[in-house]
Amino acid sequence: MTVVTAPVVRKSLWRAIAVTVLVAAANIALWAFLNRPAHIADWRGDIGGLAYNPSQRYQDPTKLIFPSEAELDSDIRLLSHYTHRLRTYSSYENPQIPRIARFYGMSVMAGAWIEGRAERNERELAALIALARNNDNIDRVIVGNEVILRGDLPVRKLIQYLDRARAQLHVPVSTAEPLDSWQRNPELIRHVDFVTVHVLPYWERVPRKDAVGFVLGQLKSLREIVDQVSPGKPIVLGEVGWPSNGDRREHAQPSIADEAHFLRDWFNVAAREHIDYYVMEAIDQPWKEQIGGRVEAYWGVFNAAREPKFALTGTVIEDPLWPWKAAAASLLALLPMFWFARHFIRFRVTGLFFFLLLVQLSASILVWMATLPYDFYLSPLDWTMLLLLFPAQLAIILILLINGFEFTEVIWRPFWLREFKLLTPAPDEPQPFVSIHLACYNEPPEMVILTLDSLAALDYDNYEVIVLDNNTRNPEIWQPVQAHCERLGAKFRFYHLEPWPGFKAGALNYGLEVTDPRAEVVAVIDADYEVRSDWLRALTGYFHNPRVAVVQCPQAHREWQHNAFRRMTNWEYDGFFRIGMHHRNERNAIIQHGTMTMVRRSALVDTGGWSEWTICEDAELGLRLMHAGHELVYVDELMGKGLTPADFKAYKSQRTRWAFGAMQIMKARLGWMVSRRSPLSRGQRFHFLTGWFSWFGDALHLVFTLMAMLWTLGMVLAPQYFMLPMYLFLVPLIGFFLFKAAFGIILYRVRVPCSWRDTIAASVASMGLSHAIANGIFQGLWRRKGEFVRTAKSRRIGKKPNPFMAVSEELLLFLALIACIVGMINSSGINYIEGRLWIAILAAQAIPYGSALIGAWVAHRSGDAAG
Known part of the structure; x- marks a missing residue:
């Protein structure tokens, strides 16, 4: 007997504390690295000008919801501390702006919104002319904003509006377009008093570091065109800026730090070069997201709450609240990490660090996901999707941690605590009957x-x-x-x-x-x-120990070496008995299987015999015997070999039955697994509560697939109502797929004696069962009784059936997902990182259904599986 001394206990305690603190510190260091201060040139003067859309957080001019005069006054008073020039886009909607701006000593470049509706255009033009005549602080006007770019009017029609405004006003008149509109329509230059150009490097996919140079290059090109038509005519940069959030556009990444970096650099360059400009824009406008994509909401120097996003001097931090988030993530993970390190201090140090890092990463993701919505202007539809995604992501994290624990114990244990071998009985040892x-x-x-x-x-x-x-x-x-x-x-x-x-x-x-x-x-x-x-x-010698009630050997197979389908299914089964059963055996929590099992007769009879209310009577018996305080022994020796299922239909049917039976047991014995008074140990309750989580993951996969297909259909057919989910919501899902795949493959290579080819084939077989398991889970949750379907081990028919009859549902889901991917590509979803990530998720969702088709085809091509 090994005696554990107090110094050893103290040493292990301090070791657990040290590992936990190191991982928590690493988490804070990572948050600090991701939010390291950006050192940018200071700007201490006035901003040249700000483009101003006055809508408040939940207002929308397209729905005729406009700000009050008090709200306008508050905005303009705030902006007057940063600039003395404003640019507006409509004169009809908010005519109070010039008057309020005059009170605060600000000039206005007033705009008239021109589009395809003549009646609205007339109202806008009349309002612009009236405002310019009545407000001497309107020093120039803009008739139309990107009218040519949008294709709302032909050039000649826009020129008519410009000429009318110039004839009735004594202030300079222009229209605003990007460079290529002026290049293609140089005649437009003759009908304006100054040329107003929009240069937004983000839309041109220019990296932030090259953005200022890009703007100067665009202005130089425009200067050459203007001088050919009207030498010396003034050029005004009507919009220049960088978004703080939204979708990445190839090399152009929206972020607060990049917005601050671009604008502060630009302010210094523009002052040195004497460039006339207006920043796009003063205040974030969330309503624009519905008409121009997510990034349109985040161009403001101020957010929608009228708070500055960054300072004009000093360093800039992407997320000023990161210390609080990092601390919350470390505190959330601290106790679970210490508990794990304390209880599994016997693991190798690498394994301890790995799992603790996984716990800490999970806590950080939870904190990040919980606070992420506050960095965005979410619509009710966004909130709905988030509320649906968050529980799913929580379940995914739990599944990942459960798989990670198995991975850690199998890879980094120094030895198995409960390892049982074949016995060599003495010649005179009595044989139990x-x-x-x-x-x-x-x-x-x-x-x-x-x-x-x-x-x-x-x-x-x-x-x-x-x-x-x-x-x-x-x-x-x-x-x-x-x-x-x-x-x-x-x-x-x-x-x-x-x-x-x-x-x-x-x-x-x-x-x-x-x-x-x-x-x-x-x-x-x-x-x-x-x-x-x-x-x-x-093996019967184990029953000399009165506490032992079960001796279980693996389910193993024969006659598979020369049959491709039997081969892939053989190795798929083998993975659980080489990996999962050892993991569960450490805590006396194995799944009892109905073959190659021996049970103490008295324990079996005393606890009620075989349960006829469940179609997985073997697994239920094992749990019942544990509840009665018995020991179950797992001996990883192939003491018998049977046949794999005859075809993919039988293979699916068996796994559906197992999943259905698992849910029957879960519902009937849930009290045993959650009650603190249960005689089951913590380890046994853990394994029986979480052991089927991966199967719940398959059920979740089906739900998410159906939701993803419906959402994709909405994005393709009704893009005005359905938008791509933010890529930040999608990254954890992609990470889950990658981690789960890596865990499975690495464990197979370490524990299962098969080739790489067999590993991949076993993975295909396993993934191909996803839909069958999902069906079993849902049926088991909804129905009380199930039917015990015999698993066919041989086929005794003359003509082979269509190979895809057994996987008709998987075939439909696979084709539907491929159609969704094609629809996304054709609807330009591939142009955005969110679109590409969404396509990647749809492709990942299709893998299990494609695997089922492969499995069915391999079974068909493998010939008669009678063996």
């Missing part, structure tokens, strides 16, 4: 006979075999098995049960009634298994 129960239903008689012959060859004296044929109607199938049992002798007894309730559990309960009274152990195998001769001799 074993009653072997073989339940079958409509199985090929030659397959069952092979199993019986392997049982007859057991190197063990004290056993019997009870064959329980459950509701097989055709005598030609069950009578040859009965005859073979008679030939094998008194140890073999055959019972034909028809009609008989309770599926396999009902048959096994009958077997208990007819079991030899001497039996101490009940062993169960499937009808397709060949067992090793030393199965009982090498």
Whole structure:
């Protein structure tokens, strides 16, 4: 017995504290690195001019919701501290602006909004002329804003409006367009008193570091054009700026730091070069998001709450609140990290750091996701999507942590705490009497006979075999098995049960009634298994320990080496028994399987026998025996081998049944798993609560797929109502897919003795079951009773069916997702990072359904799977 001394305990305690503190400090350091101050040239003068749209946070001029005069006064008073010039875009909507601006000593470049509606244009032009005549602080006017760029009017029509304004006003008149509009229509230059150009490097995909140079280059090009038509005519930069948020446009990244950097650099350059300009724009306008995309809401020097986004002097930090967020993330993760480090201090240091970093990363993502909405102007539709996504992302994080724990323990444990090997009994050691129960239903008689012959060859004296044929109607199938049992002798007894309730559990309960009274152990195998001769001799010794109720060996397979479908499914099954069962065995929490299992008869009978209310009676029995305080032993030795499912339909059907049964058990035994008074240990409750989380992930995958397809349909058919989700919401989803795939592949390479090709094939087989598992989860949650569907291990038909009949739903979902991807590409979604990420997510969502199609095709091409 190992005695743990106080100094050792203290040493492990301080080690756990040190690792936890180091990871928490690393988290704060990462937040600090991502928000390191940007050192930018100061600006201490006035801003040359600000383009001003006056709408408040929830106002929208397209819906005729305008600010009050008090709100306008408050805005203009605020802006007067930063500039003495404003530019407006409409004279009809907010005619008070020039008058209020005059009060604060500001001049106005007033605009008339010109578009395709002649009646509105006339109102705007009349309002502009009236304002210019009545307000001497209007020093120039703009008739039309990007009218040619939008294609609202032909050039000749715009010229008519310009000429009318020039004829009635004594202030300079212009129209505002980007450079290419002036280049293509040089005649327009003759009809303006000054040339107003918009240069926004972001829209031209220019990196922020090159943006000021780009603006100067555009102005130089325009100067050359203007001088060819009207030498010396003034040029005004009507819009220049950089957005603080929104979609990346290739090399152009919106951010507060980049906006500050561009504008402060620009202010200094413009002052030195004596450039006349107006910044696009004074205050963020969230309503523009609906008409121009998400980035349109974030061009302001001030946010919609009228707070400056950055200072004009000193360093600039992207997120000034990052210390609070970093501290919240570290505090959220601190106790879970310390608890894990304290309880699993035996793991190698690399493993401890890895999992603690995963916990800390998860906490940071949660804090980030919770605070992210406050960095954006979210519409009700955005909030709806966020409220739907946040629980899903929380579930994804939990699944990731659960998988990460398994990954850490398997990769970085120094040794298994509970590892059981084959026993070598002493010559005089007593043999417990074993009653072997073989339940079958409509199985090929030659397959069952092979199993019986392997049982007859057991190197063990004290056993019997009870064959329980459950509701097989055709005598030609069950009578040859009965005859073979008679030939094998008194140890073999055959019972034909028809009609008989309770599926396999009902048959096994009958077997208990007819079991030899001497039996101490009940062993169960499937009808397709060949067992090793030393199965009982090498394992029954574990029952000398009165606490042991179950000895379980892996589910293993034969005759798969030369059949591509059987091969891929064999390795898919093998992964769980080489990885997951060891992980669960560490805490006496294995899943009992209904084959290659031995159960102490008294424990089985005393706890109620096999449960007929669930179609996964074996897993339920294992949980029930743990609840009764028994030990379950897992021995990772291939003591028997059966056949894999015959085809993809059978493969899917088996996994649907397992998922359905898991939900039956979860609903019936939930109290055992959540109650603190439950005799189940924390480890057992953890594994039985979380062990099926990956299957919940498959159900979540289906839900998200359907939601994603509906959202994509909305974006393609009604883009005015449905927008791309912000890429920041999508990055964690992409990260989850990558982490989960990496965990699975690395564990396979470490624990499963197969080639890379077999690893990939097993992954395809596993992913191809996603839809089947999702169906089982939802049916198990909604329905109380399920039907025990026999898993076909051989096909006895002449003509092969269509390979895709078994995966018709997966085929429809796969084609629907491909259609969504094509729709996104054709609707220009590929031009934005959000669009490309959304397409990547749709593609990732399609992988399980494509895998099912591959699996079905491989099964079809593998020939008759009778083996």
